[in-house]
Amino acid sequence: MGDSSGTHLYLVLMKAHRTMARHAHRSIAAHDLGFSDFTILEALLHKGPMLVNEIGRRIELTSGSITTAIDRLEARGLVERSADADDRRARQVSLTRNGRVLITRIFDRHRSVLDAAADGLTRAERERLIALLKKLGLSAQAKLRDESGRLGAARPRRTTPHAVRKRRRDVAFHFEADEVIPPNDRASSS
Numbered sequence: 001m002g003d004s005s006g007t008h009l010y011l012v013l014m015k016a017h018r019t020m021a022r023h024a025h026r027s028i029a030a031h032d033l034g035f036s037d038f039t040i041l042e043a044l045l046h047k048g049p050m051l052v053n054e055i056g057r058r059i060e061l062t063s064g065s066i067t068t069a070i071d072r073l074e075a076r077g078l079v080e081r082s083a084d085a086d087d088r089r090a091r092q093v094s095l096t097r098n099g100r101v102l103i104t105r106i107f108d109r110h111r112s113v114l115d116a117a118a119d120g121l122t123r124a125e126r127e128r129l130i131a132l133l134k135k136l137g138l139s140a141q142a143k144l145r146d147e148s149g150r151l152g153a154a155r156p157r158r159t160t161p162h163a164v165r166k167r168r169r170d171v172a173f174h175f176e177a178d179e180v181i182p183p184n185d186r187a188s189s190s
Contacts, residue, residue, distance in 0.1 A: 049094035
């Protein structure tokens with residue numbers, strides 16, 4: 001029987017992720033689009049119009065980075081901003097007609113590339129793997145939440161630049177909702 005340790009599991013997952021990521025990045029780069037621009041357009045295609053900060057949270061970009069990316073996409077005529085109906089200070093982002101046409105075409109090709117990259121597994125194997133990875137993610141996420149709860153209660157929250165950067169890196173993937181949830185929002189979404 002092979003090595004079934006957590007360390008070996010991590011290494012195998014990391015190598016598989018790296019290889020699939022290469023396929024994904026190659027598919028996106030072929031359309032003269034950066035990865036963050038693609039993820040913004042893809043989120044808008046599948047989730048509809050969203051607030052700027054909500055997009056940043058979902059795709060794990062800082063507020064400065066998401067603003068720059070939205071500016072870039074707006075200059076290309078792919079997205080447009082409008083005032084949010086509930087909060088006039090907030091900006092809603094939506095796809096333009098040209099943006100929708102472009103991301104639909106790119107995403108269809110992207111999906112085919114990733115399907116081809118994963119065709120070493122049968123459909124049943126993919127479904128089983130997805131279920132197992134979600135189970136692993138939820139379990140590991142719960143352990144992080146438990147650990148941070150114990151550590152967080154013992155000391156006050158630091159606001160040094162290093163601590164702020166570390167909190168940004170601690171954003172976890174929320175497996176049940178298939179979206180990124182910042183640490184402060186996890187309890188309310190579980």
